[in-house]
Amino acid sequence: MLNPQWLRSFAMLAQAGSFTAAADELKLTQAAVSQHIRHLEDALGPLLIRRPRALELTPAGKALLEYCAEMERANERLHARLADDGEVGTVGLITPGSIGLFLYPRLLDLQAMTPGLVIRHRFAPDAEVLEAVLHNRFEIGLVMLKPDDPRLTASAFSEEPLELVYPAGERIDSWQDLERMGFMDHPDGKAMASRLLSRHFPGNPGVQTLPCRGFSNQVGLMLEPVARGFGFTVIPRYARQAFANQEAIEVVQCNVPVVDTLWLIHRAEWPLSPRAARVVEYLRRQVKAV
Known part of the structure; x- marks a missing residue:
């Protein structure tokens, strides 16, 4: 990688037109600017044609000047990103x-x-x-x-209870009601149901004994079959709150809820x-x- 100070000296030299003017602008000695250009030419070949009253860039010099401009734009983009104001x-x-x-x-x-x-x-x-x-x-x-x-780093973000959700118009008073209705499963369904049903129906024979009426791997769709009366399910509260057809479902109020903490x-x-x-x-x- 080329030394940034060498590049600044070259870009200023191309702009100022002389070593003396470039050194003054950069607050360096003329010898320092000359040394920077010599290092660049050792690496890239001839960059300048030195004439008595002017400097002329070689094709390599023009390419390097374009490169300097690209680096300056990249530097500006970097500073803009680091100066993040929270809105962009x-x-x-x-x-x-x-x-x-x-x-x-x-x-x-x-x-x-x-x-x-x-x-x-x-x-x-x-x-x-x-x-x-x-x-x-x-x-x-x-x-x-x-x-x-x-x-x-982890910090508590929110709490999310599990909910037993069933079709509107049904009743859940006993384990037999769950057996009659059947279970709508999802990837975490049985684990969530086991945790919640053990609180709501202590001593129950287990969710695996309930008839399975269907399965979906999309939690966002799990309440659609429940709303259509195909069975009940157990899902986190935020998934239930996001469901559009709230009037088609009901939630069992559990006296001993199961609540998970979400961590940011x-x-x-x-x-x-x-x-x-x-x-x-x-x-x-x-x-x-x-």
């Missing part, structure tokens, strides 16, 4: 499906209010969230289990960018308002 640039957020369904429309609201902000969001399970943040593919993430990796994570070695910090502050207000 891209923010990457990766989350589990349930909370993502709740947050994404609100992120779009923020983007509409801040046209210079670009939101990049991805749904992913905990393991993928951790890996993406650790490898800097996303600046911030949300996970269900607090990580113990020293490279990550980012790399511990450096602070959040101002724009990411702005997104986090905005989202914390959104979840508190629910």
Whole structure:
């Protein structure tokens, strides 16, 4: 890589037209500027034709001057990015499906209010969230289990209860009602149902004994068959709140709820960018308002 000071000397020399004028502008000695040009010519070949009253750039010199201009523009872009004011640039957020369904429309609201902000969001399970943040593919993430990796900072973001959701107009008073209705499963369905049903129906024979009426791997679609009367399911509250057809479903009120903590994570070695910090502050207000 070429020495930046040599490049500054060459660019000023091309602009000023003489070694004396260039040295004055750079507040260097003429000998220092000459030495810088000599180093560049040792590396790149002849750059200047020295005439009594003027300097003329060789083809290599013209190419180097264009390179200097490109480096200056790159330097300006770098400083612009580092001078992040929280309103311009891209923010990457990766989350589990349930909370993502709740947050994404609100992120779009923020983007509409801040046209210079670009939101990049991805749904992913905990393991993928951790890996993406650790490898800097996303600046911030949300996970269900607090990580113990020293490279990550984790702070409590929100609490999310599990909910037993069933078709509107049905009744759930006993385990027999669940057997009659049947279970709509999803990738975490049986695990979530086991945790919640053990609280609501102590001593039950287990979710595996219930008839399975269907399966979907998309948490955002899980309440569609429930709303159509095909069975009940157990999902996190944020997924239920994101469902559009609320009048078609009901939620069992559990006296002993199962509540998970969602953890906000980012790399511990450096602070959040101002724009990411702005997104986090905005989202914390959104979840508190629910």
